[in-house]
Amino acid sequence: VIAPVVVVHGGAGQVPEASWSGHRQGCEAAARAGLTVLEAGGSALDAVEAAVRVLEDDERFNAGTGACLTEDGRLELDAAIMEGTGLRGGAVAALPPFRNPVAIARAALEDVKHLLYAAEGAAAFARRAGFSPAPADALITDAARARLAEVLRGERGPGWAGGTVGAVACDARGRLAAATSTGGMIAKRAGRVGDTPILGAGTYADDEAAAASATGHGEAAIRIGLTRLACELVRGGLSAQAAADAAIARFGARVGGAGGLILVDPRGEVGIAWNTATMGHAVACSGRPVVSGIAAPAPR
Numbered sequence: 002v003i004a005p006v007v008v009v010h011g012g013a014g015q016v017p018e019a020s021w022s023g024h025r026q027g028c029e030a031a032a033r034a035g036l037t038v039l040e041a042g043g044s045a046l047d048a049v050e051a052a053v054r055v056l057e058d059d060e061r062f063n064a065g066t067g068a069c070l071t072e073d074g075r076l077e078l079d080a081a082i083m084e085g086t087g088l089r090g091g092a093v094a095a096l097p098p099f100r101n102p103v104a105i106a107r108a109a110l111e112d113v114k115h116l117l118y119a120a121e122g123a124a125a126f127a128r129r130a131g132f133s134p135a136p137a138d139a140l141i142t143d144a145a146r147a148r149l150a151e152v153l154r155g156e157r158g159p160g161w162a163g164g165t166v167g168a169v170a171c172d173a174r175g176r177l178a179a180a181t182s183t184g185g186m187i188a189k190r191a192g193r194v195g196d197t198p199i200l201g202a203g204t205y206a207d208d209e210a211a212a213a214s215a216t217g218h219g220e221a222a223i224r225i226g227l228t229r230l231a232c233e234l235v236r237g238g239l240s241a242q243a244a245a246d247a248a249i250a251r252f253g254a255r256v257g258g259a260g261g262l263i264l265v266d267p268r269g270e271v272g273i274a275w276n277t278a279t280m281g282h283a284v285a286c287s288g289r290p291v292v293s294g295i296a297a298p299a300p301r
């Protein structure tokens with residue numbers, strides 16, 4: 002029997018030191034929420050959805066409430082979820098404001114007819130599935146407005162400084178799932194879709210390999226198929242940590258990618274790697290205290 006495990010990340014970037022403990026606490030709470038679901042008999046899929054919802058609701062992170070804004074000051078949200086037993090997935094891209102995009106991705110997975118919905122069509126699917134749109138501006142924080150203004154004035158780059166969120170889980174039977182949710186890049190153009198909702202780029206799970214959730218420069222992650230790459234390295238025989246390290250090394254070397262990923266294999270072994278200054282993360286494993294980190298040791 003495998004000890005159930007949930008790993009979460011709170012985005013790759015450069016979180017200032019004053020915010021490190023808050024980011025770690027947010028990640029710990031989310032990982033614990035996911036593990037609680039597994040320990041109550043829920044699936045890995047239920048666990049990653051629960052963990053990501055906690056982070057979407059936490060305005061410190063760039064997903065759901067507090068997500069970053071497009072160049073014209075709107076929210077366009079990306080999210081995906083995938084399970085590794087039947088390789089089923091669901092995703093939304095450029096979704097107008099809804100509080101928990103990962104739950105809508107889950108509804109798409111369960112609905113089966115289509116996998117990925119975009120923009121107004123994603124909103125229509127969400128309403129049909131019983132979700133209510135968030136009131137205008139309800140999910141937009143002062144911090145997100147301030148960050149957009151700084152980027153538009155050229156005072157900072159378009160990365161959120163750490164904030165996309167993701168989770169991977171392995172249940173006691175070695176079944177895997179992954180989920181990721183984001184507002185994307187600050188001041189992105191309308192219609193820009195990143196890696197997050199693209200299975201194999203930002204999110205992937207296969208019980209015969211591993212489950213992974215990525216963060217960082219989305220265009221680069223799509224070009225290299227980052228999470229699929231990491232999972233295939235596990236399938237090829239690397240340990241979870243070696244696969245995470247190798248995937249991030251190739252991401253940097255081959256497409257100049259800056260970012261990170263979390264990974265779990267069907268034995269519950271965990272890999273965590275990033276090449277940015279920070280990537281908040283936490284690991285909750287049955288029978289052990291939750292552990293978290295954000296800065297060192299990068300690079301590993």
Ligand code: ASP
Nearest residue numbers: 165185195216217218219
């Ligand atoms: N990967 C996300 C995107 O490109 C952003 C991030 O992880 O910070 O949309």
